[in-house]
Amino acid sequence: MIVIGGSSSVGLARDVADILGCEFIQASTTRFPDGECYTRIERESIEGDAVVIQNTYPDGNLVEMLLICDAVVSLGAKRIVMVVPYFGYARQDKQFKPGEPMSARVMCGILDRICDKVVTIDLHKESTLDNFSHEHVDLKAAKPIAEYFKGKGIDMVLSPDVGASARAKDVGDRLGVPYDHLEKTRLSGTEVRIAPAKADCAGKRVLIVDDMISTGGTIIAAAAALKEAGAVSVHVACTHGVFVNDALNRLRGSALEGVLCCNTIETPASEISVAGIIAEELRKG
Ligand code: R5P
Numbered sequence: 001m002i003v004i005g006g007s008s009s010v011g012l013a014r015d016v017a018d019i020l021g022c023e024f025i026q027a028s029t030t031r032f033p034d035g036e037c038y039t040r041i042e043r044e045s046i047e048g049d050a051v052v053i054q055n056t057y058p059d060g061n062l063v064e065m066l067l068i069c070d071a072v073v074s075l076g077a078k079r080i081v082m083v084v085p086y087f088g089y090a091r092q093d094k095q096f097k098p099g100e101p102m103s104a105r106v107m108c109g110i111l112d113r114i115c116d117k118v119v120t121i122d123l124h125k126e127s128t129l130d131n132f133s134h135e136h137v138d139l140k141a142a143k144p145i146a147e148y149f150k151g152k153g154i155d156m157v158l159s160p161d162v163g164a165s166a167r168a169k170d171v172g173d174r175l176g177v178p179y180d181h182l183e184k185t186r187l188s189g190t191e192v193r194i195a196p197a198k199a200d201c202a203g204k205r206v207l208i209v210d211d212m213i214s215t216g217g218t219i220i221a222a223a224a225a226l227k228e229a230g231a232v233s234v235h236v237a238c239t240h241g242v243f244v245n246d247a248l249n250r251l252r253g254s255a256l257e258g259v260l261c262c263n264t265i266e267t268p269a270s271e272i273s274v275a276g277i278i279a280e281e282l283r284k285g
Contacts, residue, residue: 001282002046002077006054006068008061009085012263013053015275016083020282027068039067043075050077051282052115055265056107057088057242069114082115083278085264086212086240090124105131119281121264121274122167122211122239139277141239141262142167145209146174148260148272149237155204160184160194160222164210171209171237182222194221202230212240213261216247216254223255233257239274241267 002023005013010026017024029039037060050072054065065082072080092103104124108131111118117135129136149171157172159165161184172179180199186192206226213219213236223234234256241248241261248269251259263270 001049001051003051003053004041004068004072006052006061006064008055008057008064009053009083009266011266012085012273012275012278015273016051016053016278016282019275019279027064027071029064037063037067039064039071041068041071041075046072046075046077048077049079049081050075051081051083053083053085053278055086055088056084056111057086057265059088062088062107062110066110066114079117080115081117081119081282082111083119083282084111085121085274085278086242087120087123087128090128093125093128104128108132119278121262121277124211137281139274139281140167140170141264141272141274141277142170142174142209143277144262144272144274145237145239146171149175149207149235153205154207154235156180156199156201157207157209158182158197158199158201158222158226160192160208160210160218167209167211171207175207182225184218184222190215190217192218192221194218194225197225197229199229201226204231205233206231206235208234208236210236210238212242213238213247213251213259214242214244216243216251219251219256219259220254227255235260237261237272240264241269243267243269 003017007029056062089103120138123138157168157179159168159181165181168179183195235258237260262272
């Protein structure tokens with residue numbers, strides 16, 4: 001097995017290869033003057049399976065992924081296992097209005113054509129996987145998140161909405177602390193309303209977990225509701241730190257004591273590694 005890192009996941013791919021003790025190659029990717037992508041896998045051939053680790057976000061990374069896969073096939077790889085740490089367009093998983101595409105399904109269709117197995121991490125909705133005809137698995141980042149916070153004095157784990165409460169339960173159970181969820185209403189792409197917290201968080205050190213932070217609107221509102229309810233400290237750990245515009249700075253300047261994410265997207269806040277859970281899955285074949 002050989003692990004190939006795309007430009008979105010340089011450090012993560014190297015870490016996965018190190019854990020597995022297998023060869024690692026970084027795809028040599030550049031852009032032509034007009035912005036088109038050029039990539040090369042600097043090797044004569046590939047025997048056995050190739051694991052390609054690359055995000056489909058932002059859009060340019062998807063094109064790089066397609067080109068890497070074509071190069072890998074031309075080098076003779078037996079099978080392509082595609083690890084997509086952050087799967088873009090996952091939130092457009094249904095037609096909210098007539099005339100819209102089902103973007104998540106479109107992305108699944110593309111991946112289905114270029115690889116033999118897909119590994120994702122904390123997909124926004126697990127049912128998105130139904131659109132893959134090949135072998136697929138969605139890994140959960142709850143384990144590395146809980147390991148990171150073990151012994152750090154967290155009293156309670158909360159999710160910002162009921163949809164993410166299974167994640168809060170998973171992390172809470174692993175830490176041996178109670179879990180609950182807040183009530184969120186989305187008002188627009190950047191604004192949310194969080195109802196006053198019903199959970200008893202007075203005097204508690206709370207950890208909020210979510211699949212992703214995009215604008216930061218959800219987490220800023222959640223942290224404010226928790227502080228209002230008497231929480232002594234609020235940390236947030238998300239799987240995918242998308243952090244659009246200056247979201248990370250806004251979060252760091254808010255009521256939160258700490259903002260962390262996993263390295264599915266490599267950011268200055270990516271202190272929690274998913275390399276271990278990816279390697280564990282790849283060992284299964
Ligand atoms: C929504 O259901 C997701 O789980 C996240 O809570 C949401 O996408 C975060 O977006 P933002 O940071 O823009 O509020």
